Amino acid sequence: MAKLFGLARIGRDAELRYTTGQDAVCSISLAFTWGKKGADGKRSTQWVDGALWGKRAEALAPYLLKGTLIAVTLDEVHIETYQGKNGESTKLSGKVLDIELAGSPSAAPAPTQQPAPRPAARQAAAPAQNFADMDDDIPF
Template sequence: MNHFVGIGRLTRDPEVRYTQSGKAYASFTLAIDRRKSGDGNPQADFISCVAWEKTAEIIGNHCTKGKKIAVEGRIQTRSYEKDGTKHYVTEVVVQSMEFCDSKGGSTSPTATPEQQSMFDGSRAVSASDIPF
């Protein structure tokens, strides 16, 4: 089974681009905290992610550097050649995401209800519909 779930903060604004056929895709990196090490210092992993179509557009329109989100998807590896050198990439292909910052959180104090919604791949749900 290839299944990834992670919660982290965006390290920079997502890059949204379009394929030649018009499909949207968003590339971004999540900083996901690890449990504190024995010496008490915080550590993080930086996970490359890519989202497609509607999910990519929502991430591109509503997420900025520092925004905390949860992503669910699968891990994918691929390779490409550039200037005669083979490069390998491991990334998470995001199938759904949720916003994790609180409604009145400091990262988005003036967000609209649409910006505070969550996206599960098939429908948008208002943050006010969430019981917690």
């Protein structure tokens, strides 16, 4: 099967839904830019639909917001045919194997779910000697 990997921007906020068997599936629309810049100074864009499944879909959905830059690997990439407004159209689709947040959207709205409150900071008598003693500010 074909694989696709690279940097992409998310085209719309992720949509989390559940199958009849209660399996979580998160749909994301990805915009990959490719080729040389044209006369207008922009590169061509290839849109690809991706799907995350299971617990990863539930955990990542609040952070997959429109405009976010991600590094993504898609597996089982294939062409789907569908009936659009102007007749029959095609699109690329695939299953997300690996995903990493690489940047934030330009106007970052707050996620719909509130992150868990952080525990109170510890009062250290001496400066931290290793990185294990430091608090993480990473929300995921």
